[in-house]
Amino acid sequence: MAKVHPNPSANTCSSSSEKETFTIWMKSLVCHGNGCTVFNSVGNVAFRVDNYQQRCSSKAFLMDSTGNILFSLNRKKLGFGSWEGFKWIDSVVRMEKPYIRVRRNGGILRKDNSCQATRKQSAEGVVLGEDVLRLTVEARADQSLVMALVTLYGLICGKL
Numbered sequence: 001m002a003k004v005h006p007n008p009s010a011n012t013c014s015s016s017s018e019k020e021t022f023t024i025w026m027k028s029l030v031c032h033g034n035g036c037t038v039f040n041s042v043g044n045v046a047f048r049v050d051n052y053q054q055r056c057s058s059k060a061f062l063m064d065s066t067g068n069i070l071f072s073l074n075r076k077k078l079g080f081g082s083w084e085g086f087k088w089i090d091s092v093v094r095m096e097k098p099y100i101r102v103r104r105n106g107g108i109l110r111k112d113n114s115c116q117a118t119r120k121q122s123a124e125g126v127v128l129g130e131d132v133l134r135l136t137v138e139a140r141a142d143q144s145l146v147m148a149l150v151t152l153y154g155l156i157c158g159k160l
Contacts, residue, residue, distance in 0.1 A: 018139050022046060026131040026159060035160055038147060047147045060155060062148050071148040073155060083155060085148050102152045
């Protein structure tokens with residue numbers, strides 16, 4: 001099995017003038033941690049997600065490659081499948097109101113996923129495993145917001 005050797009010193013910008021393709025690996029770089037690691041198109045760590053607790057916990061953090069928190073993602077106390085994302089700016093959370101709110105569509109026991117991945121394959125023809133996803137983000141999109149939404153989807157579906 002191939003080993004992953006990330007370059008954590010890579011800088012990530014929040015938006016780009018070109019499309020960016022990310023590889024999402026549903027494993028945390030933290031020993032015994034729960035989360036995922038996101039690599040940019042050249043193989044450097046772009047984002048990481050960790051909750052530092054048990055799997056499917058009520059709180060997770062989206063960080064850049066150097067560990068600065070970009071979003072804190074919190075499950076609402078009485079909202080089954082409802083999450084809120086708070087944007088962090090300069091290591092300070094803006095708690096006045098959530099930056100994003102996401103809610104599971106349907107009932108509590110409903111297990112339907114709104115997306116499905118088939119024939120997962122890289123541009124070079126390498127077949128990707130169940131724990132690897134590829135995501136292309138359009139130019140000038142807020143990459144941290146896109147990753148926060150992807151992370152919330154994984155939390156709602158119980159993947160993180």
